[in-house]
Amino acid sequence: MSRSITVLAIVALALAAGCAREKPVDPDGSGTIVVTAMDTTGFFPGSALGQPFPMDSAEVSIQGRTNVFATTGVTNEFGEISFEKLPTGSYSVFVRRQVMVGPNKKVFSGFGDVTIGGEDRVREEILVRVVSVSNLMISEIHFTGSCASSFYFYDQYVELYNAAAETLYLDNIIVTRQAGVKDPEMETKDYVSAIYAFQLKGTGKQWPISPGQYVVIAADAVNHKLYCANAVDLSPQNPQLARLPGEPHRLYETFNALGNDYDVSGVPNFESIMPGKTTDFLINLSHNAVVIATGGNYPVDEKNYMRIPITSVIDGVEYNSNPAYSKELTMRVDAGFAGIGITKYSGQSTERREEGLDTNNSTFDFINLPTPTPGYFYGARNRVRIR
Numbered sequence: 001m002s003r004s005i006t007v008l009a010i011v012a013l014a015l016a017a018g019c020a021r022e023k024p025v026d027p028d029g030s031g032t033i034v035v036t037a038m039d040t041t042g043f044f045p046g047s048a049l050g051q052p053f054p055m056d057s058a059e060v061s062i063q064g065r066t067n068v069f070a071t072t073g074v075t076n077e078f079g080e081i082s083f084e085k086l087p088t089g090s091y092s093v094f095v096r097r098q099v100m101v102g103p104n105k106k107v108f109s110g111f112g113d114v115t116i117g118g119e120d121r122v123r124e125e126i127l128v129r130v131v132s133v134s135n136l137m138i139s140e141i142h143f144t145g146s147c148a149s150s151f152y153f154y155d156q157y158v159e160l161y162n163a164a165a166e167t168l169y170l171d172n173i174i175v176t177r178q179a180g181v182k183d184p185e186m187e188t189k190d191y192v193s194a195i196y197a198f199q200l201k202g203t204g205k206q207w208p209i210s211p212g213q214y215v216v217i218a219a220d221a222v223n224h225k226l227y228c229a230n231a232v233d234l235s236p237q238n239p240q241l242a243r244l245p246g247e248p249h250r251l252y253e254t255f256n257a258l259g260n261d262y263d264v265s266g267v268p269n270f271e272s273i274m275p276g277k278t279t280d281f282l283i284n285l286s287h288n289a290v291v292i293a294t295g296g297n298y299p300v301d302e303k304n305y306m307r308i309p310i311t312s313v314i315d316g317v318e319y320n321s322n323p324a325y326s327k328e329l330t331m332r333v334d335a336g337f338a339g340i341g342i343t344k345y346s347g348q349s350t351e352r353r354e355e356g357l358d359t360n361n362s363t364f365d366f367i368n369l370p371t372p373t374p375g376y377f378y379g380a381r382n383r384v385r386i387r
Helices: 007-016
Strands: 031-039 059-064 070-074 080-086 089-101 104-116 121-130 136-142 157-162 174-178 191-199 214-218 251-255 269-272 287-293 306-309 313-320 349-352 366-369
Touching: 031 059, 031 089, 031 104, 059 080, 070 080, 089 121, 136 287, 136 313, 157 287, 174 306
Parallel strands: 031 121, 214 251, 251 269
Antiparallel strands: 031 080, 059 070, 059 089, 089 104, 104 121, 136 157, 136 349, 157 214, 174 191, 174 287, 191 269, 191 306, 287 313, 349 366
């Protein structure tokens, strides 16, 4: 990498990337949550459209919102499962069942939030719906950094996935780092605020992404293992990212011509479109949000934030290592947090629970991976479905 960064500058950047509180240690509690999974689609034998019907054999997970406790179980013949000895706090509850219909799979899912205290015994009924997958979406974010000894986090990337049945085009879309501010009025505003914005300029059908294809947007498209052994190879020489003859690009990088940024030859650029910004696409190591949106002539406000209309947002993911933090991205884009429990410089990433699943609640949609998987799906590589 031709960029020269002193140790002092690296430390300053790491501090600017933010700090999180240590994960709480959860003692055994006395609370109980009884979950009943209910289907209203009329799909299962004995059920009727619009009438709640107990769904057996459904996977139910709970994830602490005020702690990092998490566990999973399966509903009984009455559609119920009980979670006991829970610490006081708020929990997100997720229900999922997959059914094969010939060669196709049908996924039923639903979620809700529950708060318990002391010896409370709370019942929660979760209505499920069929999840459809038919769009471009953020599939994985690697934000944590990989080497604490050298404060190395330049191997950050955002991965996109085409869940549609047809070829889509990345021309002129923008990828943004959202402003990390707590805005009490964000649920009433018709826009989201970006502190960085990078655009892939194109003619309209210049940058295709095939059905089922993954593409990686790297901060720098180099082999970061050369600078940190635990880092990610984001170079064009990585077989998962290499472009095969006649195929669309699998690897892109962000580039800021106003800064001392490294530009890899042959890798298409998402170019900075923020006036006066000299920084590359670097995101917070603990809590931030990433949004992809269609291109447009969006205004920049007095704080130098770009205001992107919610109607232009394609997908957005807010990640947070600590579930007790307040949200900074409107729930209309993402109702939860990805990356809960991930620590800085762990080298981990957060990826969708399954390919194409998008309920607009990242606490449910995403799981943490032990190692990043740029250009492919972890579950497929390991021949198991990750829960």
